[in-house]
Amino acid sequence: MDNLKSHPPPLALDNLRVIKVLGKGAMGTVFLVYDTSHDPSALSPFAVKAVDKSIFPSSKPDADRRARWEASVLSSFRHPFLPTLLGFSETSDILCYAVPYCPGGDLNVLRYSQSDHVFPHSVIRFYLAEIVLALEHLHSLGIAYRDLKPENILIQQSGHVTLTDFDLSRSLTPKKNLNSLEFYSDPENDDNLPPPPTQSKRFKQFAKLILPKRKYTSATITRNGPRKVKSARVSPVSRRNPGSFYELSNSFVGTEEYVAPEIVRGEGHEFSVDWWALGVLCYEMLYGATPFKGKNRKETFRRILMMEPEFIGKKNALTDLIGKLLDKDPTRRLGYRRDASEIKEHEFFQGLRWDLLTEIVRPPFLPLKEVTELTEEVKKCGIKITEYVQKLKAPPSPLWSPSHDEWRRNVSFTEF
Helix, strand or coil, X not given: CCCCCCCCCECCHHHEEEEEEEEEECCEEEEEEEECCCCCCCCCCEEEEEEECCCCHHHHHHHHHHHHHHHHHHCCXXXXXXXXXXXXXXXXXXXXXXXXXXXXXXXXXXXXXXXXCCCCHHXXXXXXXXXXXXXXXXXHCCEECCCCCHHHEEECCCCCEEECCCCCCEECCECCXXXXXXXXXXXXXXXXXXXXXXXXXXXXXXXXXXXXCCCCCCEEEECCEEEECCCCCCCXXXXXXXXXXXXXXXXXXXXXXXXXXXXXXXXXXXXXXXXXXXXXXXXXXXXXXXXXXXXXXXXXXXHHHHCCCCXXXXXXXXXXXXXXXXXXXXXCCCCCCCCHXXXXXXXXXXXXXXXXXXXXXXXXXXXXXXXXXXXXXHHHHCCCHHHHHHHHCCCCCCCCCCCHHHCCCEEEXXXX
């Protein structure tokens, strides 16, 4: 594969045997596998994502492109809270790439295992800190993640986190024709800022469905009524803001409960959408529910645009952090100007030794050691990935119902 940042070893697909299916999505299936040649006792299983390029002929180019993009992104990672690409292989029908297996499941499963389905502040602080470092590294590479949610945060055997699923991420393009002058933006005085970008016809039609009784404008809604957005686009600001030198993306992607207001409004977006999603994630970890969920997609998007998050009890450092991450104006959102540095300096993380996170040997939760050595019966029944993919092409049973992992719906009206 030409655009891989490094050259991982090829996967010998004929030697791989499926232990179980870890997950299945629109773009592929993730298997837990072992290599019969190098690891016959399955002491070191790993995960393989297989994209069948023949299942959806109409979307084959998009599926192929996304899979190649994700593999390329994975090949560039060298970070303790991001996955590494272990191998890559491709046939005429399928494209496969391997990453380390995380036996602790995802953060949503871990939250539901708690007696009250929420985390204490100390646990939230630990997981948020590691996620902030992962996002900081992605942004330093010019990549907006765009799909942060509990299901995409996995727990490693060590108890530390790793992000997964990068098929909705995007590399933002640096702006051209920037001179060496120091730019600035005063959010209290925006008379000289350029107007917001023109919204596409499709987004205007989409907006009418969400706000049918209001004239749709690029306004931020507050408790006191509409407030003008100071800058709906990324205006020239301090060079310390990594988003200020990147072109905005107009793709409509994400998971509906985590989608940022600027994505719904169709005004273009950059790295700040990840900090919005971090605020939604933090709220869900604290209260066990996302802050803007409605009875349907239309109502959810209306709440994202118009409703402020509701907090219980006295205000504290954690609720203050959430409120600043969930500012509907991306130019005022915490993390917009100096990215992760602003978030690290927040009171909620006061005293945290960011450089020592990876050295913590007793994280809040440690996965149980799995007995990975397979019995002879399981080995005998193990089949190849290529054979399993062929079986997945069979029509689904009429009794099929969505699994727990498919409760949230991904929104992807892409202009990738």
